[in-house]
Amino acid sequence: MSRFYTAMEVREHAYDDDAYVSLNGKILDLTSLIRAYRANPRVAPLTKPLIQVAGTDISHWWDAETDDFKTCVDVNSGMRTYAMPLGRVPHMPTIYPDSKIDLSYETPWWKDPSYVVGALTSRTRRIRLVNTLTGDETTLEVCAEETLEQLLQERYLPVNAHARSYTWVRLDPEPRELDMSLTLEQNGIVDEADSFESLGLNADYYVPAIHLYYNDDLTEA
Known part of the structure; x- marks a missing residue:
């Protein structure tokens, strides 16, 4: 598939x-x-x-x-x-x-x-991608089973043609580089939608963010 x-x-x-x-x-x-x-x-x-x-x-x-x-x-x-x-x-x-x-x-x-x-997909979730170079923020609906590489290829490249020139980092609270071969969950970015709904909150009460840091490499476009 x-x-x-x-x-x-x-x-x-x-x-x-x-x-x-x-x-x-x-x-x-x-x-x-x-x-x-x-x-x-x-x-x-x-x-x-x-x-x-x-x-x-x-x-x-x-x-x-x-x-x-x-x-x-x-x-x-x-x-x-x-x-x-x-x-x-x-x-x-x-x-x-x-x-x-x-x-x-x-x-x-x-x-x-x-x-x-x-x-x-068995489940969708939302993620915010923050481009630290331009300040742009993109919110995407993604499949829980997708690796970050698949997410980049299928969903973010159409938004940013130079997406491969960035390192994907999670701030929680210390910066850590994410493994592009793993899913969001496997990278420790937990889907809390069910917890929010159990408290009477909107499933999108909090949408986690990934910060993209530019590598200064125009060879990957």
Whole structure:
């Protein structure tokens, strides 16, 4: 898995030409599947349910016991079939003969690792990055599982193209350089949101800060 995603980031991919879904903690990019099916009028209708759920979590479709999508008994045939309230989707078999059946795939998309682009975070948290050179402060929502290197690469570089020219330091109270290969928690920056809420305070009552010190090295941009 290349990276972690927040639920908000998944919701940004809610279009027919940019469609992500989360399924059992994994993030699937179904854009190419939808594009391929829409190019064929015979099977294009099968993409409608996927477009409807793009940007959302579809784990409620899943049956943990069978490790597959949930099934039901078809009232007309008495046969067991997939329970899809929005309609059949690509790679899903039918009870009756159907011209929309596609036999060109080997693994259905919901079990095909090639569609997986990342993982859904189990928890988000906020962090303040204070640039001591410019005085700028950036507050980011990040995934608890992300290392500082991943945080820098995926979230802070778009804000500061020279982010790699800085040393990340925590002041608590003595300055200490942080390990970029570790997560915030592993670096001793504890998430206190639950404690604040238990006291009736806003989860963001206090957002911890990391201070960035410029290394005077323009070679890293």
